[in-house]
Amino acid sequence: MLAFGNPVDAAIIGAGVVGCAMARRFSLEGASVVVLERAPDILSGASKANSAILHTGFDAPPGSVELQCMQAGYDEYMQIREDFNLPILDTGALVAAWSDSEEARLPELLEQALLNGVADARLLSRAEVVAREPALGAHVRAALLVPREVIIDPWSAPLAYAMQAKALGARFHFNAGLLSARFDGDLWHLQTPMGTLTARSVINAAGIHGDSVERMLIGGSQFEIRPRKGQFVVFDKAAAKHLRTILLPVPTARTKGVVLTRTIFGNLLVGPTAEEQEERERPDVTRPELDMLIAKAVELVPALAQAQVTAVYAGLRPASEEKHYRLHSLPEKGYFCAGGIRSTGLTAALGIARHVHGLWAQDRTAGGKPITAPPILPLPNLAEHLPRDWELPGHDGIVCHCEMVTGREIEAALSSPLPPGDFGGLRRRTRCAMGRCQGFNCLARLNSLTEGRLSVPITPEADR
Amino acid sequence: MSSDPYDVAIVGGGPAGLSAAIELRARGVAKVALFERGDEAGGIPRHCGHPPFGMREFGRILTGPAYARRLVAAALAAGVTILTKHTVVHTGPGGLLTVASPKGIESIQAARILIATGAREATRAQLLVPGLRPLGVMNTAALQAFVYQEGRVPFRRPLIVGSELVSLSAILTCRSHGIRPIAMVESEPDVQARRAFFALPRVLRVPVMTGAQILAIEGRLRVTSVRLRLADGTETLLACDGVIFSGRFVPEAALAEASALVLDPATGGPEIDQHGRGSDPGIFFAGNMVHPIETAGHCWAEGRRVAGLIAAELADRAKSEPKETPGRRVIAGAGLKYVVPQRLTTEGTGTAPDLNVRALGAAKGHLILSNGSGTILRSQSINAAPQKPIRFSLAGLDLAGESSDLRLRLEPKA
Ligand SMILES: Cc1cc2nc3c(=O)[nH]c(=O)nc-3n(C[C@H](O)[C@H](O)[C@H](O)COP(=O)(O)OP(=O)(O)OC[C@H]3O[C@@H](n4cnc5c(N)ncnc54)[C@H](O)[C@@H]3O)c2cc1C
Ligand SMILES: Cc1cc2nc3c(=O)[nH]c(=O)nc-3n(C[C@H](O)[C@H](O)[C@H](O)COP(=O)(O)OP(=O)(O)OC[C@H]3O[C@@H](n4cnc5c(N)ncnc54)[C@H](O)[C@@H]3O)c2cc1C
Numbered sequence: 001m002l003a004f005g006n007p008v009d010a011a012i013i014g015a016g017v018v019g020c021a022m023a024r025r026f027s028l029e030g031a032s033v034v035v036l037e038r039a040p041d042i043l044s045g046a047s048k049a050n051s052a053i054l055h056t057g058f059d060a061p062p063g064s065v066e067l068q069c070m071q072a073g074y075d076e077y078m079q080i081r082e083d084f085n086l087p088i089l090d091t092g093a094l095v096a097a098w099s100d101s102e103e104a105r106l107p108e109l110l111e112q113a114l115l116n117g118v119a120d121a122r123l124l125s126r127a128e129v130v131a132r133e134p135a136l137g138a139h140v141r142a143a144l145l146v147p148r149e150v151i152i153d154p155w156s157a158p159l160a161y162a163m164q165a166k167a168l169g170a171r172f173h174f175n176a177g178l179l180s181a182r183f184d185g186d187l188w189h190l191q192t193p194m195g196t197l198t199a200r201s202v203i204n205a206a207g208i209h210g211d212s213v214e215r216m217l218i219g220g221s222q223f224e225i226r227p228r229k230g231q232f233v234v235f236d237k238a239a240a241k242h243l244r245t246i247l248l249p250v251p252t253a254r255t256k257g258v259v260l261t262r263t264i265f266g267n268l269l270v271g272p273t274a275e276e277q278e279e280r281e282r283p284d285v286t287r288p289e290l291d292m293l294i295a296k297a298v299e300l301v302p303a304l305a306q307a308q309v310t311a312v313y314a315g316l317r318p319a320s321e322e323k324h325y326r327l328h329s330l331p332e333k334g335y336f337c338a339g340g341i342r343s344t345g346l347t348a349a350l351g352i353a354r355h356v357h358g359l360w361a362q363d364r365t366a367g368g369k370p371i372t373a374p375p376i377l378p379l380p381n382l383a384e385h386l387p388r389d390w391e392l393p394g395h396d397g398i399v400c401h402c403e404m405v406t407g408r409e410i411e412a413a414l415s416s417p418l419p420p421g422d423f424g425g426l427r428r429r430t431r432c433a434m435g436r437c438q439g440f441n442c443l444a445r446l447n448s449l450t451e452g453r454l455s456v457p458i459t460p461e462a463d464r
Numbered sequence: 465m466s467s468d469p470y471d472v473a474i475v476g477g478g479p480a481g482l483s484a485a486i487e488l489r490a491r492g493v494a495k496v497a498l499f500e501r502g503d504e505a506g507g508i509p510r511h512c513g514h515p516p517f518g519m520r521e522f523g524r525i526l527t528g529p530a531y532a533r534r535l536v537a538a539a540l541a542a543g544v545t546i547l548t549k550h551t552v553v554h555t556g557p558g559g560l561l562t563v564a565s566p567k568g569i570e571s572i573q574a575a576r577i578l579i580a581t582g583a584r585e586a587t588r589a590q591l592l593v594p595g596l597r598p599l600g601v602m603n604t605a606a607l608q609a610f611v612y613q614e615g616r617v618p619f620r621r622p623l624i625v626g627s628e629l630v631s632l633s634a635i636l637t638c639r640s641h642g643i644r645p646i647a648m649v650e651s652e653p654d655v656q657a658r659r660a661f662f663a664l665p666r667v668l669r670v671p672v673m674t675g676a677q678i679l680a681i682e683g684r685l686r687v688t689s690v691r692l693r694l695a696d697g698t699e700t701l702l703a704c705d706g707v708i709f710s711g712r713f714v715p716e717a718a719l720a721e722a723s724a725l726v727l728d729p730a731t732g733g734p735e736i737d738q739h740g741r742g743s744d745p746g747i748f749f750a751g752n753m754v755h756p757i758e759t760a761g762h763c764w765a766e767g768r769r770v771a772g773l774i775a776a777e778l779a780d781r782a783k784s785e786p787k788e789t790p791g792r793r794v795i796a797g798a799g800l801k802y803v804v805p806q807r808l809t810t811e812g813t814g815t816a817p818d819l820n821v822r823a824l825g826a827a828k829g830h831l832i833l834s835n836g837s838g839t840i841l842r843s844q845s846i847n848a849a850p851q852k853p854i855r856f857s858l859a860g861l862d863l864a865g866e867s868s869d870l871r872l873r874l875e876p877k878a
Binding site: 310 | 501590594603608721729
């Protein structure tokens with residue numbers, strides 16, 4: 001049992017990108033913070049499996065809180081990224097039209113972009129599109145160019161938020177899912193498998209379980225999560241040469257559609273699908289959908305017919321029965337919800353955190369003072385286009401050859417202030433075993449290097 | 465940074481690279497360097513703790529690690545410079561290599577380059593296998609590294625996917641470490657290695673299911689089961705705690721690809737001529753990266769053969785600048801997966817090796833070599849299991865008069 005100690009100002013439920021950003025914002029504003037996460041590590045839900053695009057909000061609903069949060073999140077990311085050594089891949093995005101009807105919709109998309117303050121968006125003719133992206137299928141008609149849509153490292157960014165929160169005193173508890181809760185009129189008593197915690201307020205950032213956590217806390221829920229699965233195929237690095245710009249489809253009412261984009265790690269990614277499902281714990285990949293994604297990629301860029309597949313994965317969007325974010329609160333109980341952060345949360349997280357902190361601070365006279373000179377812990381670079389550890393002398397050799405991860409990087413991750421709790425966490429912090437051989441060469445070695453250092457080991461404990 | 469130029473730089477310290485290095489030194493090539501990205505040279509055999517290795521090379525049966533140690537010792541004794549923890553990240557025209565090591569990044573110059581980076585087994589992702597992505601899914605090579613190198617057992621009751629020689633090797637590895645495979649599944653209608661070998665799973669009571677498709681790997685944290693559709697259309701759930709993806713080898717062609725050398729989509733490896741020369745005349749290839757997959761002994765012999773040609777070329781002063789050599793293509797026709805080499809040059813050095821051929825599925829019938837006008841040059845009868853290496857002999861054929869592309873096809877027995 002953990003000794004949870006004195007009541008904290010804010011208990012955050014869930015350490016996805018939203019929970020991590022929330023922990024940072026509240027800590028920066030001087031609040032005492034605890035994060036309770038059910039999984040062994042941060043980013044174990046929707047936040048581990050997205051397209052990694054930092055969106056401008058060009059196609060978000062005009063005037064929405066979502067748009068506000070996305071743009072605030074985008075701006076703050078750009079402000080802090082150099083301090084934290086967080087990369088961007090400056091790609092821009094093309095919303096490409098492949099038919100008459102799609103081409104006819106581009107002007108209205110441009111209008112929406114301008115209305116949303118994305119002033120540099122502009123239409124490109126077929127010739128301009130082809131000049132920019134010569135490998136596109138011959139049937140491309142025209143496109144909307146959105147220059148400031150960029151690719152980021154979807155794992156290092158939230159890790160940086162969490163690490164700063166931790167450096168400011170926030171406590172992260174893993175394998176500590178909220179089981180039940182009671183409000184005594186003054187304090188929350190939050191029960192987890194690791195013990196009971198008392199807090200003056202609770203922030204629900206539980207993603208796919210946002211509605212059930214809300215019920216646990218306040219007895220009912222204003223919304224219902226409707227999981228929407230997105231599957232992806234990652235092509236080998238050799239495929240990345242065929243495309244520079246993020247390729248977005250003309251959106252439909254239901255989804256942003258299938259995207260073809262580079263990743264910050266030097267691969268090419270196609271996805272996601274948008275599949276409604278009941279199951280909340282089943283981000284499985286399925287054959288017809290993977291085949292469809294590959295066919296789609298080849299249709300967009302015919303040269304991909306020869307491309308090798310490096311990885312496949314799926315994520316569950318925490319969508320709700322309505323399109324908009326579910327940001328609401330019960331101030332008298334100190335309850336705040338950041339739920340239903342469906343498909344733009346990576347971009348919006350820093351903005352959502354500011355928004356929720358704003359609500360939280362409204363009728364609060366107590367609480368700490370904002371931190372004036374917060375600690376900044378730059379992250380090791382994992383982006384392919386920037387210098388990596390293996391390029392610098394003095395490392396002790398490469399462990400993962402496909403992704404060129406050094407032993408020094410593995411050790412640094414394992415001994416960092418917020419070390420990985422499982423193999424997935426180590427992969428997200430270093431890229432190890434994420435490459436074309438998927439551990440053919442290095443898995444056994446990684447098992448030995450991590451022995452006794454992950455709360456969920458690679459090999460079952462009993463068999464050591 | 466740069467050092468004195470080498471005569472030959474070899475990339476990859478497996479059986480092919482090591483045997484080539486030894487042979488080059490034996491033929492009087494002065495400066496031979498071998499770059500190996502791992503902590504030790506030896507290649508894949510280093511973690512195959514089982515026999516049989518070494519029959520052809522040393523006249524006795526050795527385990528993989530013993531075999532690897534012998535090859536490394538022979539290379540060192542021959543005066544080969546072995547540089548471990550050295551990853552070649554690029555090869556440029558004119559014999560320029562970019563090498564990463566704990567010292568940082570260096571440029572290295574060599575008169576000739578030999579790339580022998582081997583092959584690996586296809587991953588679960590490459591095979592687009594559906595389901596969840598729990599811990600406990602790995603290739604045979606990773607399993608062997610677990611048990612032989614690290615002394616760890618990753619699971620107790622795995623399912624083996626594939627039915628090649630290496631799949632049988634996976635059974636043996638399991639059984640010698642207290643692991644009991646629950647079954648072997650093969651998506652093709654037939655086992656991929658010779659039927660006679662499947663006495664092994666029979667004796668060990670490992671059921672072999674051919675024509676079985678994986679519908680899903682199950683398990684949130686670790687593998688709990690695999691859902692299958694069997695050949696007869698019924699579905700079944702097999703409880704297991706791991707999945708071994710064995711075989712379906714693909715060349716380790718990342719370096720060749722990054723260096724813009726021409727690849728053959730059929731093998732996934734480089735396009736070469738009968739001397740092992742690739743699309744850059746100064747760069748040669750040997751071992752499993754040109755033909756997934758052969759035994760270590762075959763790769764060893766091939767390394768020697770290519771080394772002989774490189775040594776002869778370096779000794780022949782007229783040719784010491786590598787030159788493009790004209791040649792005819794050899795095309796894999798109906799029924800065939802690949803033919804290596806992909807090009808036959810008119811250049812006379814050395815004897816023409818056999819064509820190395822793989823069929824699509826089992827091959828029963830005749831292999832027929834014809835020229836551009838359809839004239840049959842040679843026919844050879846054949847009866848081989850699906851993944852079995854097939855040799856098509858060119859001995860005695862006079863190809864000097866043939867200027868058109870050649871085509872090899874399989875004519876199945878009626
Ligand atoms: C396929 C796909 C593509 C996407 N592409 C993009 C993109 O390109 N750009 C972009 O900006 N956004 C994108 N998104 C959206 C983004 O990934 C999500 O909006 C974001 O990850 C949501 O974060 P979250 O923190 O709300 O949820 P999550 O990441 O799911 O975090 C919730 C956390 O709460 C924990 N939890 C649940 N129940 C409990 C409990 N009882 N107690 C304690 N902890 C609990 C979970 O374990 C989890 O870690 C995409 C999403 C998907 C699925
Ligand atoms: C699980 C398994 C079991 C097997 N069992 C048997 C058996 O019982 N008997 C048998 O005869 N054969 C067996 N084989 C096959 C045998 O291992 C191979 O035929 C043989 O190792 C191929 O030799 P190679 O030199 O072509 O490549 P490899 O042995 O694969 O060596 C390639 C080397 O190149 C290095 N390398 C790759 N890229 C770079 C780079 N960019 N820079 C520097 N170095 C690099 C690699 O680290 C590696 O050491 C088995 C194979 C496997 C996978």
